[in-house]
Amino acid sequence: MTRDDILSGDVLDEITLSLDELARACAIEPQWIVERIEAGVLCGSLEGEPSCWTFVSADLARVRQLVAIERDFDANPELAALVVDLIDEVRALRAQLKAAGLQA
């Protein structure tokens, strides 16, 4: 295939990621994700065995954020999750400010 070809990809949410795919995308071990799920700081569609779990686009974004916060600040998983939750909250509030005509 040449670089001039137009590439078509898969849109996440139309397809889902397996545990191994999510781990590879975030350059971490699958066990890292399993531990965060057990700690309650991450959730996907978690029925049955870990090999059956599926993850969506928002999970990929969240795991990458958690990995970065834990790595950059040596944060424990709960603290990293709290930071990511607060960042999400700030984004949502900024969007509301914008919607109200008050630029954040």
Place this chain on the structure above:
Amino acid sequence: MEFRDYYQTLGVEKTATADEIKKAYRKLARKYHPDVSKEPDAEGRMKDLNEANAVLSDVEKRAAYDQLGKRYRAGQEFQPPPDWDAGFEFSGGGFSGADMGDSSDFFASLFGRAGRAGKAGGFRMQGEDHHAKVLIDLADTYRGAAREISLRAPWVDEQGHVAMREHTLKVQIPAGVKEGQHIRLAGQGGPGVGGAAAGDLYLEIHFRPDPRYRVDGRNVYETVPVTPWEAALGAAIETPTPSGAVTVQVPAGSQTGRKLRLKGRGIPGTPPGDLYLVLEVVLPPADTDAARQVYETMARELAFDPRRKMGA
């Protein structure tokens, strides 16, 4: 390529202890974290910090870098001497492969994992997955669009040297993609080692800011200015939308803030989002005699007090 002084990046002495390096990194990481920082180019600074920390927080990498650094100053033209790293073994920790696409030529040439692993014989490893953010126009998700994106990625030459190389991909952006959603391009990530498959490339989609539109999931909000007489009397007006111009009926008696919902004209999907036209009544300026007369006539003829309910 220029020599990078990682000690300067972190603002520490060359004699800094591991603890001092960690402290300096965390302090700066907090300051420049792109999610919260108000500093200009926070994202770029954060990448530099991550890179400096990846080298200086790793004992082997730091030792090899220090030996090399004796002969160079920041900004000096630099080519890695052959076998500069002889006698050192890197554990590969501290800098995740997924972030390699963000690293400098300097870092890639010294610590690019693909080149290092490539020297080993009989070893197979799937390429790393890479990530990139892509800005598209809102209209692109309405119709779908082919977009060219430029990416920097580590590249291994025939001699096994690693350098950052810019390459361009033409990508089909499918209709209906949402803000923050990912597109996975199979096999477009880092090259595999020993004949193993290449990694994947994940594109994170973001909409280019457009003052005309606000996006909430699949719903799109567009502020539409109308004249006082269009709002008061009702009118069919034409307005541009992300999917092309439409003619809509402004109901009589409309005020600023009234939302007209155009069902299914938001971002495509199953079900598609809606487009909300948010009316904004704009007064013509009273800058001519004729305009002033019209306002004076209204003031005289209309018994209108918008502050009546305020008890004034």
